[in-house]
Amino acid sequence: MSTAYTPGLQGVVAARTRLSMVDGQRGELVIGGYPLEEIAERASFEELVFLLWNDHLPNAHELASFREQLAAAREMPAITRDVLEAAAAQKAPVIDALRMAAGTLSLAAPGESAIAGPTRDAVVCVAKFPTIVAAYWRMLREEGPVAPHHGLGHSANYLYMLFGERPSEARTRALDTYFNTVVDHGLNASTFTARVVISTASDVVSAVTAALGALKGPAHGGAPGPALDMVFEIGEASHAENHMRSILARGERLMGFGHRVYKVRDPRADMLSRAADRLFESDGDRRLFDLAREVERVAIRLLDEYKPGRNLRTNVEFFTALLLHGLGLPTDLFTPTFAVSRVGGWTAHCFEQLAANRLIRPESEYVGESARRWVPVERR
Amino acid sequence: MSTAYTPGLQGVVAARTRLSMVDGQRGELVIGGYPLEEIAERASFEELVFLLWNDHLPNAHELASFREQLAAAREMPAITRDVLEAAAAQKAPVIDALRMAAGTLSLAAPGESAIAGPTRDAVVCVAKFPTIVAAYWRMLREEGPVAPHHGLGHSANYLYMLFGERPSEARTRALDTYFNTVVDHGLNASTFTARVVISTASDVVSAVTAALGALKGPAHGGAPGPALDMVFEIGEASHAENHMRSILARGERLMGFGHRVYKVRDPRADMLSRAADRLFESDGDRRLFDLAREVERVAIRLLDEYKPGRNLRTNVEFFTALLLHGLGLPTDLFTPTFAVSRVGGWTAHCFEQLAANRLIRPESEYVGESARRWVPVERR
Numbered sequence: 195m196s197t198a199y200t201p202g203l204q205g206v207v208a209a210r211t212r213l214s215m216v217d218g219q220r221g222e223l224v225i226g227g228y229p230l231e232e233i234a235e236r237a238s239f240e241e242l243v244f245l246l247w248n249d250h251l252p253n254a255h256e257l258a259s260f261r262e263q264l265a266a267a268r269e270m271p272a273i274t275r276d277v278l279e280a281a282a283a284q285k286a287p288v289i290d291a292l293r294m295a296a297g298t299l300s301l302a303a304p305g306e307s308a309i310a311g312p313t314r315d316a317v318v319c320v321a322k323f324p325t326i327v328a329a330y331w332r333m334l335r336e337e338g339p340v341a342p343h344h345g346l347g348h349s350a351n352y353l354y355m356l357f358g359e360r361p362s363e364a365r366t367r368a369l370d371t372y373f374n375t376v377v378d379h380g381l382n383a384s385t386f387t388a389r390v391v392i393s394t395a396s397d398v399v400s401a402v403t404a405a406l407g408a409l410k411g412p413a414h415g416g417a418p419g420p421a422l423d424m425v426f427e428i429g430e431a432s433h434a435e436n437h438m439r440s441i442l443a444r445g446e447r448l449m450g451f452g453h454r455v456y457k458v459r460d461p462r463a464d465m466l467s468r469a470a471d472r473l474f475e476s477d478g479d480r481r482l483f484d485l486a487r488e489v490e491r492v493a494i495r496l497l498d499e500y501k502p503g504r505n506l507r508t509n510v511e512f513f514t515a516l517l518l519h520g521l522g523l524p525t526d527l528f529t530p531t532f533a534v535s536r537v538g539g540w541t542a543h544c545f546e547q548l549a550a551n552r553l554i555r556p557e558s559e560y561v562g563e564s565a566r567r568w569v570p571v572e573r574r
Numbered sequence: 575m576s577t578a579y580t581p582g583l584q585g586v587v588a589a590r591t592r593l594s595m596v597d598g599q600r601g602e603l604v605i606g607g608y609p610l611e612e613i614a615e616r617a618s619f620e621e622l623v624f625l626l627w628n629d630h631l632p633n634a635h636e637l638a639s640f641r642e643q644l645a646a647a648r649e650m651p652a653i654t655r656d657v658l659e660a661a662a663a664q665k666a667p668v669i670d671a672l673r674m675a676a677g678t679l680s681l682a683a684p685g686e687s688a689i690a691g692p693t694r695d696a697v698v699c700v701a702k703f704p705t706i707v708a709a710y711w712r713m714l715r716e717e718g719p720v721a722p723h724h725g726l727g728h729s730a731n732y733l734y735m736l737f738g739e740r741p742s743e744a745r746t747r748a749l750d751t752y753f754n755t756v757v758d759h760g761l762n763a764s765t766f767t768a769r770v771v772i773s774t775a776s777d778v779v780s781a782v783t784a785a786l787g788a789l790k791g792p793a794h795g796g797a798p799g800p801a802l803d804m805v806f807e808i809g810e811a812s813h814a815e816n817h818m819r820s821i822l823a824r825g826e827r828l829m830g831f832g833h834r835v836y837k838v839r840d841p842r843a844d845m846l847s848r849a850a851d852r853l854f855e856s857d858g859d860r861r862l863f864d865l866a867r868e869v870e871r872v873a874i875r876l877l878d879e880y881k882p883g884r885n886l887r888t889n890v891e892f893f894t895a896l897l898l899h900g901l902g903l904p905t906d907l908f909t910p911t912f913a914v915s916r917v918g919g920w921t922a923h924c925f926e927q928l929a930a931n932r933l934i935r936p937e938s939e940y941v942g943e944s945a946r947r948w949v950p951v952e953r954r
Contacts, residue, residue: 199587202773203936206586207579212942227943236948249942253954273660277678280653284681293780297677298657301664381938383774387784390770393582394763394791400673404767404784411774413933553793556583558761562592562629563607568616574633 199559208554209389213246213542214378218455223462225378234465239348239373239538240264243320246378246542261347267321268342268351270295271303274326275339282333288530293406295326300399312548315398316541323537324348327530328355349373352534357522365521368473372517375465376510376532378539380455384408388540389547393554398544405540409533419525421450422515424489431488438493442500448493450512452504459507466513470520478520486516579939588934589769593626593922594758601838605758614845619728619753619918620644623700626758626922641727647701648722648731650675650709651683655719658706662713668910673786675706680779692928695778696921703917704728707910708735729753732914737902745901748853752897755845756890756912758919760835764788768920769927773934778924785920789913799905801830802895804869811868818873822880828873830892832884839887846893850900858900866896 200206215224223230226245233242237251244252244260252260270278274295281291299318300310307314329339340355349369353361361369378385388405392398408414428437441448453460467487474483490508497506518528580586595604603610606625613622617631624632624640632640650658654675661671679698680690687694709719720735729749733741741749758765768785772778788794808817821828833840847867854863870888877886898908 199590202932202934203583203586203588206583206936207939208583208936209938210579210941211938212940215940215942215944224940224942224944227946228948229945232946232948236950241951251949251954252951254951257951271660273657276656276660277653280651280656280678280681286680290680293783294677294680297674297783298660300666300670300674301660381936383770383933383935386934386936387767387770390763390767391784391787391791394788394794396787396791396794400787400790403673403677404771404787407771407776407780407784408774410780411771411776413931414774414776551793552582553763554582554766555763556586556588556761556766558589558591559587560592560595560604561590562595562604564595564604565609566607566612568608568612569631570616571621571632571634571637574631 203556208386209381209543209547211381211543211546212249213539213546214380216380216455218453218457221456221458221461223379225374230375230461230465234374235367235371235469237370237374239370239377239535242374242377243538243542246538247316247545263317264321264348265342265344265346265351267303267306267317268325268344269303270322270325270329271298271301271306273301274298274303274322275329278326278330278333282330285334287410288327288330288334288526289406289410289533291330292323292326292530292533293403293410295330296323296406297399297403300397310397312398312544315402316544319399319402319537319541320348323534324352324355327527327534328352331356331524331527352531353521356527362477364473364476368469368517369521371469372466372514372531373535373538375462375469376514376535378536378542383411383414384536385540385543389543390554392544392547393551395548395551398541401544402537402540405536406533409529409536419515419528421512422519422525424449425482425486425516428485428489431485434489434492435496438489438496442496448497448506450515451493451497451508452506453509456507456509457505460509462510463508463513466510466517467508470513470517473517473520483516483520486512583936588766589761589923589927591761591923591926592629593919593926594760596760596835598833598835598837601836601841603759603841605754610755610841610845614754615747615751615849617750617754619750619757619915622754622757623918623922626918627696627925643697644701644728645722645724645726645731647683647686647697648705648724649683650702650705651678651681651686653681654678654683654702654706655709658710658713662710665714667790668707668710668714668906669786669790669913671710672703672706672910672913673783673790675710676703676779676786677783680777690777692778692925695782696924699779699782699917699921703914704732704735707907707914708732711736711904711907732911733901736907742857744853744856748849748897749901751849752846752894752911753915753918755842755849756894757915758922763791763794764916765920765923769923770934772924772927773931775928775931778921781924782917782920785916786913789909789916799895799908801892802899802905804829805862805866805896808865808869811865814869814872815876818869818876822876828877828886830895831873831877831888832886833889836887836889837885840889842890843888843893846890846897847888850893850897853897853900863896863900866892 350366384405387408388401391401391404730746764785767788768781771781
């Protein structure tokens with residue numbers, strides 16, 4: 195009945211999905227039926243989440259209603275804020291604080307109905323994640339949280355709560371593009387976790403909290419900080435080649451290049467490179483962007499020289515770091531901000547799993563002893 | 575590279591383990607190398623957790639040290655208690671309150687070191703789960719929590735915190751036997767969840783919190799309430815046959831009988847039946863125990879008649895319900911009390927996964943469209 199042990203479940207197909215298609219050989223990503231480049235720069239994040247949940251883009255009425263539903267659900271329950279304050283007092287990492295806070299979202303905020311259900315839970319998680327992350331970041335810096343601004347869209351309001359001022363159109367568009375680009379990506383470890391949990395007929399808050407636990411693991415991938423650190427260390431374009439040659443000569447990796455799945459350029463890198471280009475045109479440190487592009491150009495040349503045939507290309511982390519830095523986000527917020535987007539995908543996977551549910555329950559192979567005999571403690 | 579879609583990952587081997595072996599055809603369960611019947615009635619729960627974590631039973635010195643380590647870690651952080659109070663104010667189910675509270679155990683309690691690490695996290699989770707469940711149950715009833723009693727062992731202290739009095743030896747032994755019997759059981763959905771989360775190199779609190787999210791799902795199995803409800807509805811032995819015939823004639827299941835894996839009698843049922851027998855001998859409602867045994871006898875006869883060849887036998891839930899009821903626990907505490915034991919298994923699986931780690935990351939098969947074209951909202 196059982197197949198052989200498959201370490202890491204590599205190559206095993208554990209779910210069917212219409213949410214995203216990752217074609218690593220061709221460097222293509224499809225989100226909700228749309229090629230990434232068709233939708234990421236055009237849709238608001240609210241439109242993309244609606245698409246994933248409903249398998250079609252909203253019409254004007256549906257979009258207005260969904261925006262209002264999310265905007266009305268942004269306030270945290272008091273206990274969620276208390277958890278953040280307790281975490282801040284112990285300087286817990288942002289992603290841990292978000293995980294602890296997310297777990298409490300089963301409880302109703304003032305004025306909210308406590309009626310549970312997958313849709314309520316999903317709306318609450320998507321709506322409140324930006325509030326939690328922004329409030330916690332400000333608590334860590336001993337600044338008071340900024341209350342959500344009901345009149346702003348999802349991305350603009352996140353920037354507003356972080357920085358206390360209304361963002362420009364260019365900054366809002368850049369963040370929407372980032373959120374849309376990383377909202378879903380096949381059956382990564384956190385998304386798989388969410389599907390395993392919801393497959394027991396548990397609830398969406400439990401599934402999303404579990405997924406956050408997986409996302410924080412370094413092996414999940416998605417640590418965009420180091421890629422940018424290298425650009426800063428290089429400092430100016432003329433140092434790029436020597437700096438990276440010495441990294442490669444030591445046998446170390448160039449952070450921000452290469453991907454487990456994509457054997458050609460990660461399509462998300464293209465999308466975020468364009469978004470960063472536009473952002474730095476209107477707003478931000480153009481010199482940094484030009485330096486990063488030069489670092490990228492040299493890195494690819496050197497990788498072809500040091501690792502011929504590997505075809506290592508710029509990955510999503512390189513331009514994620516550049517874009518989020520351009521928006522004023524510190525490195526500590528990169529993974530939590532990724533979660534603010536990815537919760538749209540996790541919740542969509544929960545709906546998809548629930549619609550045709552079957553418990554996800556593999557087997558284990560026993561490799562221990564089986565006939566040990568009891569010895570009382572005084573004779574051990 | 576990929577194999578075909580395997581719904582529910584049924585029959586796929588996702589882990590090697592020395593923690594437990596489930597032989598459903600022969601009705602055998604091995605825990606930490608010991609046949610269940612060799613160890614469950616003899617070991618304290620602390621000894622069994624030590625065994626799972628270390629692959630050997632502790633000697634007297636190790637056991638004293640481990641007991642002390644657990645006893646010293648029983649107090650909750652203040653914020654954990656605040657979360658329970660907020661949950662109680664909204665009458666959240668006990669298992670949800672436990673999940674929310676567990677998430678906060680990354681934070682240090684007063685006097686505790688905040689130095690994280692798998693061992694610290696595992697000790698904290700095992701030590702504090704009874705404190706959380708007992709405190710929450712009393713909060714729901716508007717009784718003040720009972721502080722942990724440092725001088726009592728793990729099981730005795732749980733009963734003490736629930737009821738405010740030192741339990742008898744018989745009651746403590748019964749609970750130890752229950753805990754030992756259900757501490758681990760192959761790669762069930764919650765244990766698998768813990769392994770997926772920790773496989774990202776995340777932390778043990780995140781993995782355990784995720785596992786709780788899976789455990790609460792009705793499809794996880796382990797809902798011992800309904801089995802006992804039937805015994806109460808039957809009320810006296812002479813009604814058993816008619817009552818169960820009418821259930822079976824309606825095509826409904828007899829709760830407490832049959833198991834996905836065990837094709838003969840569940841070995842845990844035997845163990846818990848013996849433990850309940852002894853408990854009700856010295857302490858509790860002997861009449862209820864005798865009624866339950868009669869219900870079991872009639873149920874098996876009727877199941878052989880209505881479902882010939884299926885060989886449906888009493889499962890662990892039937893005698894779990896009887897035993898926990900005999901200990902004075904209400905139905906709402908059955909699944910949370912199961913978690914108080916199973917966290918020993920979850921943490922052991924985390925250690926085992928970390929010792930030879932590899933990211934658990936299966937694939938998905940895309941079944942959606944791939945070339946949708948953008949239409950602006952005003953034309954949708």
